[in-house]
Amino acid sequence: xxxxxxxxxxxxxxxxxxxxxxxxxxxxxxxxxxxxxxxxxxxxxxxxxxxxxxxxxxxxxxxxxxxxxxxxxxxxxxxxxxxxxxxxxxxxxxxxxxxxxxxxxxxxxxxxxxxxxxxxxxxxxxxxxxxxxxxxxxxxxxxxxxxxxxxxxxxxxxxxxxxxxxxxxxxxxxxxxxxxxxxxxxxxxxxxxxxxxxxxxxxxxxxxxxxxxxxxxxxxxxxxxxxxxxxxxxxxxxxxxxxxxxxxxxxxxxxxxxxxxxxxxxxxxxxxxxxxxxxxxxxxxxxxxxxxxxxxxxxxxxxxxxxxxxxxxxxxxxxxxxxxxxxxxxxxxxxxxxxxxxxx
Ligand code: KG4
Ligand code: ZN
Numbered sequence: 545x546x547x548x549x550x551x552x553x554x555x556x557x558x559x560x561x562x563x564x565x566x567x568x569x570x571x572x573x574x575x576x577x578x579x580x581x582x583x584x585x586x587x588x589x590x591x592x593x594x595x596x597x598x599x600x601x602x603x604x605x606x607x608x609x610x611x612x613x614x615x616x617x618x619x620x621x622x623x624x625x626x627x628x629x630x631x632x633x634x635x636x637x638x639x640x641x642x643x644x645x646x647x648x649x650x651x652x653x654x655x656x657x658x659x660x661x662x663x664x665x666x667x668x669x670x671x672x673x674x675x676x677x678x679x680x681x682x683x684x685x686x687x688x689x690x691x692x693x694x695x696x697x698x699x700x701x702x703x704x705x706x707x708x709x710x711x712x713x714x715x716x717x718x719x720x721x722x723x724x725x726x727x728x729x730x731x732x733x734x735x736x737x738x739x740x741x742x743x744x745x746x747x748x749x750x751x752x753x754x755x756x757x758x759x760x761x762x763x764x765x766x767x768x769x770x771x772x773x774x775x776x777x778x779x780x781x782x783x784x785x786x787x788x789x790x791x792x793x794x795x796x797x798x799x800x801x802x803x804x805x806x807x808x809x810x811x812x813x814x815x816x817x818x819x820x821x822x823x824x825x826x827x828x829x830x831x832x833x834x835x836x837x838x839x840x841x842x843x844x845x846x847x848x849x850x851x852x853x854x855x856x857x858x859x860x861x862x863x864x865x866x867x868x869x870x871x872x873x874x875x876x877x878x879x880x881x882x883x884x885x886x887x888x
Contacts, residue, residue, distance in 0.1 A: 545864060546571075546618045548608065548643075549857030550601075552636030553628025553656045554684070555582060555593045556850070557600035559608045561618070562857030567669045568865075572611045573847055573854040576600045579725065586724045587714065594631025601639045615647035622860030622870065625653035626880035627685070633876040652863070653874035654856045657681055657817075657882045658698075661690070662862055663848035663855035664815040670695065670862050674812040674840060680802050680830065683818030683851075684710035684725075687760050687798075689805045690882060696868050698882045701809070702758025702801060709794055710820045712762035716769050720778055720786045731823055733787035746772065746789040753800045758808070760801060765793055791825060799829045806837050815842045822849040 545565065551558040555578040561571040578596045582588050623640035625633065637653070644651035661679045677692040687709045689702035707715065710727055717726025722733055749768050751761045769786065778786060798820075806814070814837075816830050827843050834841050848855050863870045871885075 545620075545861065547620050547622050547857045547860050547864070548613050548618045549622040549654075549853040549860060550636045550640045551624045551656070551659065551851060551853040551856045552597045552601065552632050552639075553624045554632055554851060555579070555588050555596070556852070557597050557604050557636075558851060558853035559604045560853035560857045561608065561611070561613055562854060562861050564861065567667055567672075568858055568861040569667060570854045570857070572608070573852055574604060574607055574611075575852050576604055583724050586718050588629075590629045590631060593629055594635065597632045597635040601635050605639065605643065615649070618647070618649060620860065620864065621647075621649050621651045622654050622856050623651065624656045624659065624856050625871070625874045626655050626877035628656055628878060630876060630878045633878060637874075637876050650872055652860055652870035652872055654859045654870055655880065655882055655885050656856075657686060657688070657690075658696070658859045658885070659855035660817040661692075661815065662859035663844040663852075664817055664842045665862065666845060666848060666854070666858055670865050676809065676811050677813045677815060678802070678805055678809065678811040679815045679817050680798060681817045682709040682798060682820035682826075684708060684714065686818060687762070688882070689758050689801065691805075691809055691811075695866055696863065697886050700881070700883050701805060702760065704760040704762060706761050706763040707766065709760070709762060709798060710818070712765055712794055713790070713820065715766050716786075716790050719766070719769050719773055720783050720790075722783065722787065727820055727823060730787045730791055731825065733784050734791045737784040737788035738781075746785065748772075748789050748793040750793055750796045750800070753797050758801055758805050760797060762794070762797075765790070791823070795823070795826050795829055798826060799833070802830065803833065803836070806833065806839070811837070811839055813840045813842060815844075817844060819850040822846060
């Protein structure tokens with residue numbers, strides 16, 4: 545089975561080829577990023593992102609063809625149809641549908657977050673995944689604890705009430721004078737922080753950490769930074785200190801809530817998913833939960849953490865392998881929740 549997959553839900557134009565009979569493997573995974581463009585505005589302007597998607601999609605399809613994708617050697621096309629920025633999603637969906645019509649291949653719609661989750665199952669047979677699975681999905685647009693009792697069935701047991709974790713990284717990075725995207729910028733700056741007697745007094749809040757619900761909230765953290773940053777701005781050592789404390793605060797909350805979810809639910813496998821799962825400290829802290837609970841912890845390979853098309857191909861591969869066909873009659877759904885795709 546060979547699946548060509550396309551992902552354009554936000555600011556990356558990505559195309560990948562996933563193949564395999566017993567288990568999936570990624571043949572290529574190409575990503576054209578708009579990071580340089582959004583550095584200028586220090587964040588994504590949807591109209592700008594959609595136009596850039598339009599410019600990138602045909603060159604990306606040409607690259608995929610150069611690497612061997614053709615009507616003869618693929619069986620299906622998979623594309624992200626939800627959720628995301630409407631203008632960006634349309635480019636990928638219409639591109640995939642056009643290619644499917646020309647090459648006479650079925651085209652399947654995949655939910656972006658299902659893609660992030662199944663990125664953790666790269667190179668695993670569908671039957672090797674042990675349920676129940678708990679997924680901590682952390683990206684620029686989402687922060688969710690998702691319980692899966694079986695394949696393709698999602699129960700959202702916790703989610704953010706305001707900003708997503710990635711959004712908090714991005715917004716706080718802007719407040720302390722670091723670039724876009726904020727996640728990698730903050731974690732690099734945090735590494736330069738040197739603990740002194742004067743430092744470690746920032747004491748940023750860990751919102752909702754002791755609250756009984758499994759929900760998150762990050763806007764208070766952003767506001768706390770806003771009020772603490774002095775009017776004259778920060779010197780480099782202070783920037784490192786703010787970055788260090790911000791990263792710690794966000795990760796303390798993510799790990800703390802995941803721990804609470806594990807106490808409340810019987811789980812065999814814990815996975816980390818979404819762009820923020822590129823964060824090395826978070827990866828380390830989540831892995832440590834293995835010593836507290838009898839669980840297997842799976843962290844996606846770095847290349848499949850931030851938005852990419854391999855993850856969409858991997859989700860489609862597992863669906864086709866288990867004959868749980870993804871939607872073939874679909875249109876762009878910018879706000880569709882993950883639990884909305886459960887079979888009733
Ligand atoms: O999944 P993703 O690529 O796009 C969305 O679906 O939103 O996630 C992007 C988010 C951004 O907010 C970015 O700052 C964050 O992931 N991110 C990170 C790191 N790399 C990317 N956050 C923390 N640490 C990182 N190393
Ligand atoms: Zn994403």
